[in-house]
Amino acid sequence: MDQQDLKIKTARLILRPFQPQDAQALFELNSDPDVMRYTGDRPFVDAAEASDFINQYRETEDPGFGRMAVTNAQDGEFMGFCGLKRDAKTREIDLGFRFFRRHWAKGIATEAAAASLDAGFSRLGLSEITGRAMRENLASITVLQKLGMRFKEISESAGLIWLVYSISAQEYSGQSRPDRDPRAR
Numbered sequence: 583m584d585q586q587d588l589k590i591k592t593a594r595l596i597l598r599p600f601q602p603q604d605a606q607a608l609f610e611l612n613s614d615p616d617v618m619r620y621t622g623d624r625p626f627v628d629a630a631e632a633s634d635f636i637n638q639y640r641e642t643e644d645p646g647f648g649r650m651a652v653t654n655a656q657d658g659e660f661m662g663f664c665g666l667k668r669d670a671k672t673r674e675i676d677l678g679f680r681f682f683r684r685h686w687a688k689g690i691a692t693e694a695a696a697a698s699l700d701a702g703f704s705r706l707g708l709s710e711i712t713g714r715a716m717r718e719n720l721a722s723i724t725v726l727q728k729l730g731m732r733f734k735e736i737s738e739s740a741g742l743i744w745l746v747y748s749i750s751a752q753e754y755s756g757q758s759r760p761d762r763d764p765r766a767r
């Protein structure tokens with residue numbers, strides 16, 4: 583897969599691998615306590631740490647895997663990130679998303695995440711994709727449910743309670759999605 587193949591386009595968005603020039607925006611995204619509240623992550627110390635993260639990420643993530651920068655298809659603005667992270671040990675695939683507050687409640691996460699799921703099943707041939715959200719994170723849980731994911735289990739890590747959702751390739755291919763014309767099946 584070359585870099586072009588890694589891009590995912592939707593009606594309003596382009597998802598692409600992180601680039602070094604995203605460091606400042608990624609630092610700012612992770613500096614908002616409202617954005618970070620239910621992520622379990624800590625903010626970057628500065629843009630240089632975000633830059634180190636991006637460089638390391640570009641080297642270690644397999645093509646098609648890892649969170650991707652989500653940009654505005656019109657003007658290229660970095661809006662946040664979304665994508666499929668593969669756990670090095672368990673090989674579990676985790677769908678995740680995070681956006682600047684100014685972009686919330688416009689369906690952006692759902693649009694980006696639906697495209698990530700589609701790429702995961704149709705391009706990467708995955709058999710199952712999981713998503714997890716803290717039980718207080720109602721917006722995130724709503725997005726996972728809107729994608730057709732089903733509640734699977736509760737997991738606890740570092741004293742935090744997470745609700746785990748998942749969807750299999752079979753469930754995904756059987757679900758009716760608004761972006762698909764039923765007459766085409």
Ligand SMILES: CC(C)(COP(=O)(O)OP(=O)(O)OC[C@H]1O[C@@H](n2cnc3c(N)ncnc32)[C@H](O)[C@@H]1OP(=O)(O)O)[C@@H](O)C(=O)NCCC(=O)NCCS
Nearest residue numbers: 617679680681686687688689690691692715720721722724
């Ligand atoms: C979670 C997050 C990605 C959602 O992004 P978004 O672009 O606003 O999501 P969408 O607009 O696609 O969908 C959000 C849905 O949640 C619903 N929602 C939002 N707040 C809610 C709440 N408090 N209770 C119930 N539903 C809520 C919205 O109404 C919407 O559903 P609808 O389209 O049926 O009306 C965004 O809030 C975010 O970046 N949060 C910080 C990072 C984070 O928590 N990431 C997830 C970690 S697991």
